[in-house]
Amino acid sequence: MSTRSRLLTDPLVDANPVTLQMLGICSALAVTVTLDTALTMGIAMTAVLALSSLIISLVRRAIPAEVRLIVQITIIASLVMAIDQILQAYLFDISQRLSIFVSLIVTNCIILGRAEAFAMRNPPLASLLDGVGNGLGYLLVLALVGSVRELLGTGAVLGRPVLPTVAEGGWFEPLGFMALAPSAFILLGLLVWGVRLIRPAQVEPAEAGTSADQPSGGAS
Amino acid sequence: MTAPDHSSRRSALRTLAVVATVAVVCGALVTGTAVALRPRILSNIKAAQQARMAAMLDAIPGLAEVLGDSGASxxxxxxxxxxxxxxxxxxxxxxxxxxxxxxxxxxxxxxxxxxxxxxxxxxxxxxxxxxxxxxxxxxxxxxxxxxxxxxxxxxxxxxxxxxxxxxxxxxxxxxxxxxxxxxxxxxxxxxxxxxxxxxxxxxxxxxxxxxxxxxxxxxxxxxxxxxxxxxxxxxxxxxxxxxxxxxxxxxxxxxxxxxxxx
Incomplete structure (x- = not known):
């Protein structure tokens, strides 16, 4: 596989920003109650990430080192505000349900993380691909968690009934727990575990100075 | 900073220029989107409010019969x-x-x-x-x-x-x-x-x-x-x-x- 297409595919599983780097967890908990909000959030995030990586990479040589974080955040925040307005204009219902989480894309660690770690030191095309790849990796995790939560929480996927619920004469009793944020934490944990079973290379080495009978205590 | 003293003034000016440019371009982007999309967003908000008003009227028992086809009008x-x-x-x-x-x-x-x-x-x-x-x-x-x-x-x-x-x-x-x-x-x-x-x-x-x-x-x-x-x-x-x-x-x-x- 060429280096360029690896930029796009690596963040899907091998270097997924959520399951490997544990970034963007907050929004992944908040917007995954149903699949459609998860997808919209994922697409909005991918758009912001792709554009911010591209723009930051284009101007990376002009950005003075002392103020680079402020410049990056200004660019990211402007993109987020523009996307928020576009959602309110064209996808009003979904934008109402996503409420403040679209604006909070600006604080999503994945975006500043990719800007600092990649876009500031790589050419524009590679940065664009890296941004799209990481956005799609985030979208993939949100879509997985969102479809499981919506299916088990309401018996439907994308609003279409899949499991006949008790309320409608079927056998499936919706799990109210799936509508609450902690369920997303558990699903994410299971997902991380699953990925690491298949790709043992992602398991972090034990931290120095810790052993099995000595809890690490300070790990955050 | 690693820059020698005589160029630090120029580098400060350059920093200011870059920051000002970013601010102006980003400000224009946000303002432009907001102004261009404002009418559309306002009409969305109005439609949603009317839908809520209609839903409220629908939920009042007996009202639908009185209003008949004329609805909220x-x-x-x-x-x-x-x-x-x-x-x-x-x-x-x-x-x-x-x-x-x-x-x-x-x-x-x-x-x-x-x-x-x-x-x-x-x-x-x-x-x-x-x-x-x-x-x-x-x-x-x-x-x-x-x-x-x-x-x-x-x-x-x-x-x-x-x-x-x-x-x-x-x-x-x-x-x-x-x-x-x-x-x-x-x-x-x-x-x-x-x-x-x-x-x-x-x-x-x-x-x-x-x-x-x-x-x-x-x-x-x-x-x-x-x-x-x-x-x-x-x-x-x-x-x-x-x-x-x-x-x-x-x-x-x-x-x-x-x-x-x-």
Missing amino acids: ALEPVLVDLASGERAAGDPLSFDPVAAAADPATGRALTADEDIAGLGRIATSGVAYIVRDGDGALMLAILPIAVRGYASVIRGYLALEQDLTTVAALNIIEQAETPGLGARIQTPEWQALWPGRSVARPDGTLGVTIVRQGSSSAPYEVDGLTGATRSSTAVGAGVTFWLGDAGYGPFLSRLAATEASR
């Missing part, structure tokens, strides 16, 4: 002079209470005693919607309410049945309270607590009292929301304010008197 909008309770001159459909409140000619400042809704200023007139049945008898009076909540101004409609003391429905159409907490005042579950409540209090005044969740007993009491005390209490204060002397109180007494003499 059977509402008769009236512009009311709040102080006298009489009809005021002007077009109720184009009346903008927010703009009117801000204008010294059409608005007034509330005294601290009056201002239980935390609004500061209100318009001296307001719109009410009247629904009459085929014989012309009053069926429903719908009053817009506004109140300062915890994080935003909450707006909604209160519908009163023909006795003008029984709540037919309460509908919050606009709020920006904390999502997941105060914003629950807009859920159907909470708004369902309102129909059937009475706004006649034992002391003879009109209004409701919001009480701790699960503890309402009297007809003029409505359960508040745990975790949304400020927002739900504000809605109660808003209802009480707009039914009071500074709000639609005079209009409601006039309306009741006219109905009684029919």
Whole structure:
């Protein structure tokens, strides 16, 4: 596989920003109650990430080192505000349900993380691909968690009934727990575990100075 | 900084220039999008509010038969002079209470005693919607309410049945309270607590009292929301304010008197 297409595919599983780097967890908990909000959030995030990586990479040589974080955040925040307005204009219902989480894309660690770690030191095309790849990796995790939560929480996927619920004469009793944020934490944990079973290379080495009978205590 | 001294001044200027350029370009992007999309967003908000109004009317028992195919257009909008309770001159459909409140000619400042809704200023007139049945008898009076909540101004409609003391429905159409907490005042579950409540209090005044969740007993009491005390209490204060002397109180007494003499 060429280096360029690896930029796009690596963040899907091998270097997924959520399951490997544990970034963007907050929004992944908040917007995954149903699949459609998860997808919209994922697409909005991918758009912001792709554009911010591209723009930051284009101007990376002009950005003075002392103020680079402020410049990056200004660019990211402007993109987020523009996307928020576009959602309110064209996808009003979904934008109402996503409420403040679209604006909070600006604080999503994945975006500043990719800007600092990649876009500031790589050419524009590679940065664009890296941004799209990481956005799609985030979208993939949100879509997985969102479809499981919506299916088990309401018996439907994308609003279409899949499991006949008790309320409608079927056998499936919706799990109210799936509508609450902690369920997303558990699903994410299971997902991380699953990925690491298949790709043992992602398991972090034990931290120095810790052993099995000595809890690490300070790990955050 | 690693730059030698003689060039540090130039580098500072360069930093300023870059920051200024980024600020101007980003500002233009945000402003441009906001200005270009504003009409579309406003029409979305208006459509959503109308849908909520229509849903409120649909939910009132028996109203659908009266309104028939004409739907919400059977509402008769009236512009009311709040102080006298009489009809005021002007077009109720184009009346903008927010703009009117801000204008010294059409608005007034509330005294601290009056201002239980935390609004500061209100318009001296307001719109009410009247629904009459085929014989012309009053069926429903719908009053817009506004109140300062915890994080935003909450707006909604209160519908009163023909006795003008029984709540037919309460509908919050606009709020920006904390999502997941105060914003629950807009859920159907909470708004369902309102129909059937009475706004006649034992002391003879009109209004409701919001009480701790699960503890309402009297007809003029409505359960508040745990975790949304400020927002739900504000809605109660808003209802009480707009039914009071500074709000639609005079209009409601006039309306009741006219109905009684029919």
